[in-house]
Amino acid sequence: MPRIGLPVGVEEKCAHRSKRESQHYAREPQVPKQKVTAKRRRRAAWESLNQRQQMFLEITYHLDQQAEAIHRAAGASMNFDRRPASEWRRIDFGHDPGNRELYGLTEMQQRLERAGLHNKGNGSTLTVLENRRLIVRSIRPTTFGVMVTVKLTFEGRAVYRAGNNIGPVTSKSTVELTDRSWEVLAKLWVQDQQEKALTWGYSTTIEHVLINRHNLAERVFGGYRLTESGQTYYRRHWSEYASAYPEVKAPHPDGLLAWPEAVDIELRRAGLRYDRFAEAWTRTVSLRDGVTEATLLSSSTEPSDAESELASLAAEWCSFDADTAVRRARLADAHLAKLENLARTAAWTYASLAGAAFAAAVDRTPPQDALSQATQECSEMPVLPVTALDYIDTAVAALRAAVTGEPPPGQGPRKLPACEPRAAVDTSKPPGGEMVAYAGFLRRQIAGGTLQRKLHAESLPSPN
Numbered sequence: 001m002p003r004i005g006l007p008v009g010v011e012e013k014c015a016h017r018s019k020r021e022s023q024h025y026a027r028e029p030q031v032p033k034q035k036v037t038a039k040r041r042r043r044a045a046w047e048s049l050n051q052r053q054q055m056f057l058e059i060t061y062h063l064d065q066q067a068e069a070i071h072r073a074a075g076a077s078m079n080f081d082r083r084p085a086s087e088w089r090r091i092d093f094g095h096d097p098g099n100r101e102l103y104g105l106t107e108m109q110q111r112l113e114r115a116g117l118h119n120k121g122n123g124s125t126l127t128v129l130e131n132r133r134l135i136v137r138s139i140r141p142t143t144f145g146v147m148v149t150v151k152l153t154f155e156g157r158a159v160y161r162a163g164n165n166i167g168p169v170t171s172k173s174t175v176e177l178t179d180r181s182w183e184v185l186a187k188l189w190v191q192d193q194q195e196k197a198l199t200w201g202y203s204t205t206i207e208h209v210l211i212n213r214h215n216l217a218e219r220v221f222g223g224y225r226l227t228e229s230g231q232t233y234y235r236r237h238w239s240e241y242a243s244a245y246p247e248v249k250a251p252h253p254d255g256l257l258a259w260p261e262a263v264d265i266e267l268r269r270a271g272l273r274y275d276r277f278a279e280a281w282t283r284t285v286s287l288r289d290g291v292t293e294a295t296l297l298s299s300s301t302e303p304s305d306a307e308s309e310l311a312s313l314a315a316e317w318c319s320f321d322a323d324t325a326v327r328r329a330r331l332a333d334a335h336l337a338k339l340e341n342l343a344r345t346a347a348w349t350y351a352s353l354a355g356a357a358f359a360a361a362v363d364r365t366p367p368q369d370a371l372s373q374a375t376q377e378c379s380e381m382p383v384l385p386v387t388a389l390d391y392i393d394t395a396v397a398a399l400r401a402a403v404t405g406e407p408p409p410g411q412g413p414r415k416l417p418a419c420e421p422r423a424a425v426d427t428s429k430p431p432g433g434e435m436v437a438y439a440g441f442l443r444r445q446i447a448g449g450t451l452q453r454k455l456h457a458e459s460l461p462s463p464n
Contacts, residue, residue, distance in 0.1 A: 039162050042155075045132070046163025046391075051398060052117060054163075054391075055441075056125050057134060059111045061160045062444065063091045064152040065247075072180070090138065090149040093126070097145050108150075113429075114271075116402075116437035126150065134159060164391055179245045181209045186250035188217055188226045189234050197223040246453040259449025263357055263367045267443050270353050271436070274346040278430035281339040288332035340431050347432025347439070351381065351403065354439035354446075358396075359384050361445075361452040380404070384442075387455060392445060399438040 049057065067089055095103040105113075112122065129135045134156030139146040177185065184205045191198045197220050200206070206224050210217040216230035226234070235253040242250060249259075356374035360367040362385045381404055386393050400406075445451045 038158075042159045042162035045159045049128075051395065053125055053128055054395075055115050055117060056112070056122070057129060057156065057160055058164075058444070059108065059115065060091065060135060060150060060152050061157065063108060063111075064089060064157065067091070086151065090140075090151045093137075093148045093150050094122075095142065095145060095147055096139075103144070111440075113433075114436055114440045116433055129156070176214070177209070177241065179248055181205055182241045182245055182250065183248045185210060185216060185226075185230070185234060186248060188224060188230065189253070190251065192226045192231065197221075197225045199223040242453045246450050247448075249448045259361075259446075259452055260368060263371060264443075264447055266371060267350070267353055267357065267439075270346070270350040271440065271443070274343060274350050274432065274436055277339055277343040277346050278432075281336065281343055281430045284332050284335050284339060288329055288336065343430055344432045344435075347435035351435040351439040351442075354442040355382060355384055358442040358446050358451070361449070362387055362455060364452070387451070389454070392451075395441055396438075399434075399441055402434045403438050 046054065071088055091108055092106040093108050094106060117125075126135070126137055130137050133153055136151045136153055138149050138151070140149060141147075184203065188198050188206075188210075198206075200223050203224065206217050210230070211219070214230075214233070216227060216233055217224050218227050238250065238253055241248075242252075352374045353371055356370040357367045359365075359382075360370040381400060384396055384400070
């Protein structure tokens, strides 16, 4: 039977298509590119910042969270702040023109100085963070000038959280409550353990979320209390939420990993003790420098012939003032030597206590025992255990190296060339600043048990 052929041209097209399809399927499978998620992008943005910029963003973040906590507490007490978030989130940075004696220091400037970030370089740091849209800089008028303010943007808040692993580690579908709802549930649990009610007049979170949506709380006379299902929910899901929201201070239902508030109080007192000595040192330096050369030389002024008698009397007063100024300068020098020793001792104690509490948080040991042992005299700053969190371990190594003078791990000793002069002692800042910056960073990481929950919440067995 004769073969029926295809129309002219169709057979050639079919042959060409078959050849093209065979070549397509013969190709090796393409490996899909790794998707760049928002969290990875923000973590990379955090790592691209230098240490100064990271510390600046960290301080701004903590002040932003402090303002948010104050705003929430005001709302819970029925004292609502009607201002938009763009206003109450603004943080005072510094006065322009700047005069510390006249205007003082803002809380942000105080924290920057404790972290070792002084005025020089702060303006360029602000510019870098603003260009990357992590903060917004603005001004507000004051009586004698303007106050420069900064506000953390949504992206800046997300970049800090991504770089420091703050935020939910599980998907939203497995975590039912938000951080605010979990925080309120923890407050109800604390009051329930004391057989008391949470004395809030009205709470939107409790009413709409914990009562209407999940039936975890109930209204009682004078406030709110947990229901039986709320107690069970807190016990069963504590590990999950402690890992998701480590910044929320929620006690373990069985008392495990309960970070004692007395530890934070003792560290705060140690930091304030250093601050008092540092302020006294600064005032004494100003007093000593106030003895001007004009005051010392005023007694050598030659009286004129016309007013020799009056000038002679005035010279006696000038001589008396000069003698008093010299005595004040000598007394200030003596006090400076004592205050320097006191400030360094207070800074060393602060760093030792913070390091002991930090090590206890990593090793899961009682922090009170660690503090009592840290008060004993020691000759050198101990090496702290690693947390396996890169951003913490890197900062701890760098800050400790600034205290001890040793190079950070992985870096050899730095030798100064013969032609390079060694830096002179800086008398413009109080002694012990490196130790205080080191202690302040450790204290911020462990405050309220945050580091403890980050490291050990997932390893705990789920409460029964």
